[in-house]
Amino acid sequence: MTSLNTSRTPDRIDLEAPTPTGMVDAFQRRITYLRLSVTDRCDLRCTYCMPERMTFLPRKEVLSLEELYDLSTGFIARGVTKIRITGGEPLVRRDIIDLFRALGRHLVSRGGKGLEELTLTTNATQLDRYAHDLARAGVERVNISLDTLDSVKFETLTRRDALPQVLEGIAAAKDAGLRVKLNAVALKGVNEDEIEDLISWAHADGHDVTLIEVMPLGDVEEERLDQYLRLDTVRERLEQRWTLTPTSANTGGPAR
Ligand code: SAM
């Protein structure tokens, strides 16, 4: 097992010195939430996210785990209380569990100072392998992206035949005691007829669900405008089946 060298070296920027006011944006909002992208690589190729032949950053331009750790502790010292590890696919980064372990030591629940939540967003393909280690590192919740329970559609959407692996990952997360929130991108003509079933399945298995509108992010080969589905439309459909009540739950992001 490798572990992260978290001892400071002189040439690193001193991010430790706390700023008394923390960080505040131009609208006077306190910055307490950090999303940390640890890689741009991924083992899936979701059609709305990246092309099959993706050009990734040269490795030397990607921060080392030590640098990501230093950066994170600098943010914690400046008032960040929640860190979400994301990517690309964070769990394909070699030795990523070492970063979780090192950051986990800053969790208030682990006797640390400042960090109230450490979490991740993942496609779950590697969760079967990592779920228990993540829980041991102090992760309590995980966001998992899943747009369909249909293996053919899954392969079309992600260009990989990995649905069974993802479902095993979700089961492993549950088994490890991690709370799961599923993120599903609502796609016109792709999974729009399946959203209710996806929600029913998730709720029956004890998971929350957040629906996402497809956005024009990154260079992809396919035309995303064809797939754009307003969530207002989805909401109207869901209201025909269920009574919806607004939730006060706040993810720290823009989701409502
Ligand atoms: N690989 C991880 C995963 O898929 O969960 C983490 C990174 S992924 C970029 C984070 C989220 O962005 C996923 O829930 C994915 O569905 C969403 N996403 C990616 N491209 C998107 C797009 N064009 N529009 C809306 N959501 C998108």
Ligand code: SF4
């Ligand atoms: Fe990979 Fe996540 Fe992008 Fe899908 S959405 S290709 S799983 S980074």
